[in-house]
Amino acid sequence: MPLAELTSQIQDLPKKIDKLRLMQFLATELVKEEDANFFVANQEYAARAPYNCSEAANVLMNLRPTKQQEPNG
Incomplete structure (x- = not known):
C-alpha cells in the first residue's frame, strides 16, 4: 500500500483514540525492531x-523574579 493511500486512511479515522492507538502500535513496532x-x-x-x-x-x-526584571528586547 502506498504511503499516500495509508496517510489518507489514517486521516479518515473517526476517533482520536484510534490515531493514538496507531501511534502506540507504531512506537512498539519500532522498539521491537x-x-x-x-x-x-x-x-x-x-x-x-x-x-x-x-x-x-x-x-x-x-x-x-530575575527573568521578570530583564528588559524586553
Missing part, C-alpha cells in the same frame, strides 16, 4: 514524579 528487550508487554514500569523536590522548586522560584 531496535531492541527486543527494551519494552516487555504487560510489564509495569515505574513513573517518576517530582515529589520532594523543594530545592529545585526554590531555584526556579528564585529565577522567576
Whole structure:
C-alpha cells in the first residue's frame, strides 16, 4: 500500500483514540525492531514524579523574579 493511500486512511479515522492507538502500535513496532528487550508487554514500569523536590522548586522560584526584571528586547 502506498504511503499516500495509508496517510489518507489514517486521516479518515473517526476517533482520536484510534490515531493514538496507531501511534502506540507504531512506537512498539519500532522498539521491537531496535531492541527486543527494551519494552516487555504487560510489564509495569515505574513513573517518576517530582515529589520532594523543594530545592529545585526554590531555584526556579528564585529565577522567576530575575527573568521578570530583564528588559524586553
